[in-house]
Amino acid sequence: MLTSRIIPCLDIDNGRVVKGVKFANLRDAGDPVEQATRYEQDGADELVMLDVSATTSGRETALETVRAVRSALSIPLSVGGGVRSVEHALALLRAGADKVGVNSAAVENPSLLRELADKVGAQCVVLSIDAATRVEGNGWEVVTRAGTHRTGIDAIEWSASASSMGAGEILLTSFDQDGTRSGYDTDLLRAVRSLTTLPIIASGGADNSTHMLDALIAGADAVLAASIFHDNDTTPNAIKLELRASGIEVRT
Amino acid sequence: MTQVTIIDTGIANTASVSAAFERLGCDVALSHDPGLIDDAPLVVLPGVGNFGAGMRAIRSCKLDGVIIDRVENNRPLMGICLGLQLLCDASDESPGIEGLGIINAMVTRFSDDIRTPQHGWNRVGDGYAYYSNTYRIETFPEGWDGETSTHGAPFxxxxxxxxxxxxxxxxxxxxxxxxxxxxxxIENAKEVVSC
Known part of the structure; x- marks a missing residue:
């Protein structure tokens, strides 16, 4: 049986790991290869790296970081952040990413996912969705450009179209919950789960294994977290022991 | 140093495979040259993506005969993911396209009522392996041993x-x-080739 995945996330800026709250206030949190290696040893099932560099030179550095992490890591590596073209995505795959996440660019150019999937297969293509509660409070809308742009697009309908657009997986981040450590948005997860059979990675809001259990029960196949692993509050293995005690199948 | 040649027809992401063999201390080369692949001690056929595109790439590089010949003569070959499927007779993914016919099996799709693609870790014998696939073969053809995993049903x-x-x-x-x-x-292969 397929096990539930625990996925630490590294935000990378100019070759360094950083961490912020609600995509802002970045602070330095270490060397990517060192962190990635430690996470693998601590039981991570996969690693997500998001390039948050705002500059061209930062993005060049990100390719180097992917190469360095790939060479050390023997678990899957998914890379996203600022991927705007098929060429950029292919460069990340060649550098050693196993999957590439596309976020804002998919909203601006939905055919990008299909072009990419036709070249590398849907299993390498992740649709990253940042979903925020609508200002008027009904449902969720897709936000892009690190949460600064509200698109008005219904996040649930957007998720439901992921498979037909060419994605093989959905990375679903709750913009409201991100960095708050108050739990994943399980209503959002349930709503998306009811409309797609694609694997869903839940993201945004994790503080502990109970939050992860809630997300998995709500329909996530994998749970992503950044702060709790960066800050050494817990490890993927510790989380897994607790999840297993709750009846969730995990790799140990 | 053990030499490993990875077949690179442009259909696979070879970086992860190269890195893994390098971590094992191997000297890794990428090639789509039939002569080099015929001569190489250890050959890996990786692959992601579409079955039809994979077969076209193999045929256009004139690698089909070389790969078949290697397996028939027990010269070491490892197929990974689509690389396994290309060794089979055909796939539901690309009707009408013939595979290499080395493994006498039909590649079929996971049923619609389970999560596809199968992304993640699944139990294999005493361990867990990472999968990223939508198609698979369901039974062992005669002459082949191995292990199964379960995603909906055994495969x-x-x-x-x-x-x-x-x-x-x-x-x-x-x-x-x-x-x-x-x-x-690699250890098993070293009993039949020097590398």
Whole structure:
């Protein structure tokens, strides 16, 4: 049986790991290869790296970081952040990413996912969705450009179209919950789960294994977290022991 | 140093496979040259993406005969993911396209009522392997041994015959367990070739 995945996330800026709250206030949190290696040893099932560099030179550095992490890591590596073209995505795959996440660019150019999937297969293509509660409070809308742009697009309908657009997986981040450590948005997860059979990675809001259990029960196949692993509050293995005690199948 | 040649027809992401063999201390080369692949001691056929595109790439590089010949003569070959499927007779993914016909099996799609693609770690024997697939073979053809995993129903995780090893999962992404399987394949291969 397929096990539930625990996925630490590294935000990378100019070759360094950083961490912020609600995509802002970045602070330095270490060397990517060192962190990635430690996470693998601590039981991570996969690693997500998001390039948050705002500059061209930062993005060049990100390719180097992917190469360095790939060479050390023997678990899957998914890379996203600022991927705007098929060429950029292919460069990340060649550098050693196993999957590439596309976020804002998919909203601006939905055919990008299909072009990419036709070249590398849907299993390498992740649709990253940042979903925020609508200002008027009904449902969720897709936000892009690190949460600064509200698109008005219904996040649930957007998720439901992921498979037909060419994605093989959905990375679903709750913009409201991100960095708050108050739990994943399980209503959002349930709503998306009811409309797609694609694997869903839940993201945004994790503080502990109970939050992860809630997300998995709500329909996530994998749970992503950044702060709790960066800050050494817990490890993927510790989380897994607790999840297993709750009846969730995990790799140990 | 053990020489490993990875077949690079442009259809696979070879970086992870290269890195995994390098971590095992191998000297890794990428090639789509039939002569080099015929001569190489250890050959890996990786692959992601579409079955039809994979077969077209193999045929256009004139690698089909070389790969078939290697397996028939028990010269070491490892197929990974689509690399396993290309060794089979055909696939539901690309009707009408013939595979290499080395593994006498039909590649079929996971049923609609389970999660596809199968992304993640699934139990194989005493360990866990990382999968990223929508298609698989369901039973072992005569002459092949191996293990199964279960996703909805049992399917073939890997098959082995002599020094041919074909994995539906990605050993290069399967942590220490995967590295160990790759090491065993190399050790097994060294009994028939010097490398």
């Amino acid at each position: 073939v995780a890997y098959l082995q015959r002599g020094t041919t090893l074909a994995c539906q999962f990605h050993p290069e992404l399967s942590g220490a367990w995967g590295a160990n399987l790759m090491r065993e394949w």
